[in-house]
Amino acid sequence: MKAPFSFINVCIFFSKRTLFDDFEKLRTANKADVYRKQRLQELGDLIQRRLEYLQNPTDCETAKKLFCSLTKSCGFACQMHHIVHCMISAYALGRTLVLKSDWSMYGAQSFETVFEPISRTCLVTPFKENITDWPAALEYMSRDNTIYLRSEENYSPQQPAFLPPAVPADMAQELSILHGNPSAWWIGQMFRFIFRLKPNLLEEVISRGEKAGFTNTIVGVHIRRTDKILTEAASHPVEEYMYHVKEYYDQVERTQPGISRRVYLATDEPEVLSEARKKYPTYTFINDFNSTRSATMTERNSRQSLHGVISDVYYLARCDYLVCTFSSNLCRIAYELMQTLHGDASGNFRSLDDNYYFHGHNAHGLTAVEAYRSNREGHIALKPGDVIYVAGNHWNGFSMGTNQRTSQKGLFPSYKVEDTVVAADMPIYPQVPL
Numbered sequence: 001m002k003a004p005f006s007f008i009n010v011c012i013f014f015s016k017r018t019l020f021d022d023f024e025k026l027r028t029a030n031k032a033d034v035y036r037k038q039r040l041q042e043l044g045d046l047i048q049r050r051l052e053y054l055q056n057p058t059d060c061e062t063a064k065k066l067f068c069s070l071t072k073s074c075g076f077a078c079q080m081h082h083i084v085h086c087m088i089s090a091y092a093l094g095r096t097l098v099l100k101s102d103w104s105m106y107g108a109q110s111f112e113t114v115f116e117p118i119s120r121t122c123l124v125t126p127f128k129e130n131i132t133d134w135p136a137a138l139e140y141m142s143r144d145n146t147i148y149l150r151s152e153e154n155y156s157p158q159q160p161a162f163l164p165p166a167v168p169a170d171m172a173q174e175l176s177i178l179h180g181n182p183s184a185w186w187i188g189q190m191f192r193f194i195f196r197l198k199p200n201l202l203e204e205v206i207s208r209g210e211k212a213g214f215t216n217t218i219v220g221v222h223i224r225r226t227d228k229i230l231t232e233a234a235s236h237p238v239e240e241y242m243y244h245v246k247e248y249y250d251q252v253e254r255t256q257p258g259i260s261r262r263v264y265l266a267t268d269e270p271e272v273l274s275e276a277r278k279k280y281p282t283y284t285f286i287n288d289f290n291s292t293r294s295a296t297m298t299e300r301n302s303r304q305s306l307h308g309v310i311s312d313v314y315y316l317a318r319c320d321y322l323v324c325t326f327s328s329n330l331c332r333i334a335y336e337l338m339q340t341l342h343g344d345a346s347g348n349f350r351s352l353d354d355n356y357y358f359h360g361h362n363a364h365g366l367t368a369v370e371a372y373r374s375n376r377e378g379h380i381a382l383k384p385g386d387v388i389y390v391a392g393n394h395w396n397g398f399s400m401g402t403n404q405r406t407s408q409k410g411l412f413p414s415y416k417v418e419d420t421v422v423a424a425d426m427p428i429y430p431q432v433p434l
């Protein structure tokens, strides 16, 4: 007799949970996770020491510098990614990053109003020497003291190999063993250096978290609405986010029965909070009301709004799991910073739209590890070794992409391709102790 469909579903459901339990046992067997976390911390600390060295030359006048000016008119998280772009370029070129920012759109003078300056010894222009613009600067790299990178678009059409997803060659192999997403970890290390709050603001952020009642275990949910969904991304109902929150807690509940289901909810749409509370009474929603109020389109150009978004990024990164949309820069910063705080947290997320990416990255294909053939409409064939440029994840087990061998574009099972770590030669800063 055929088993009823619902019975089969229940079996699949339980075997999935059992499988995840086994993964967790494997991950933590022989305390391998403890070693990996510790080693990632050591490598991260080394990068921080290198940045500290690079950013504080004894003589700024003669030091080689990379000058970046924040001229992009975009939101906080987009601007922060631009700074990371500059920081990676500076590290890879062995040049001290000098940053000029005008954050008057946020009621703040500059980046340094809220964050520690990225250098103590090399402050903003005026420089006596001439500044050479990228890409002409490529020719004069060894000659000119200061080169100017206006924005990542400056790099086109010839992007340098050191841009994401590349990671420094001296760590690439080890990172590929220690971490599930070395590129996000490396970008996270740049944020760790940049995202150092001024003491007053740090105090304020900690007090916001205490008032809101932030404690782990907690799932971070970022619901991006307002201007984003008018132009750049789709709106997703609260139910879609909460489906994945429930999945997370149902899994955790197997080893921690009775765990309280807590959600840190960050959003630019204040009504979302009352909707979530009404629809999910068995969950506790933690939210920084001041931050949400100042995140709306009408309130955005204020210092209060800047503090609010910083506070939300700070706490989302400290959550144990993230449910958000990777189309949002804010969600991606939280994910990147998360990698510096929890060891390998590469799998601790669920994006409702895009795959993880870094704006302005180099094109990068995934490699097929198993053959795939299908008669289903819209599906493409794979052979082991094929390189696939992925255009999107359907989050149902299938991805969309173009096979470089056949030029066919279509769907294929996501598990049949794997990512390879891209290593780029960058200075190893021998002056900095290991």
Ligand code: GDP
Pocket (backbone or CB within 6 Å): 074, 075, 076, 077, 078, 079, 222, 223, 224, 228, 266, 267, 268, 291, 292, 294, 295, 300, 305, 308, 309, 310, 312, 327, 328, 329, 330, 331
């Ligand atoms: P993106 O547009 O989502 O990629 O991120 P941006 O940071 O570039 O721009 C969004 C802006 O909307 C932020 O800088 C905030 O001002 C505001 N915003 C969006 N979501 C939130 C949120 O969850 N909390 C707070 N405080 N502000 C938000």
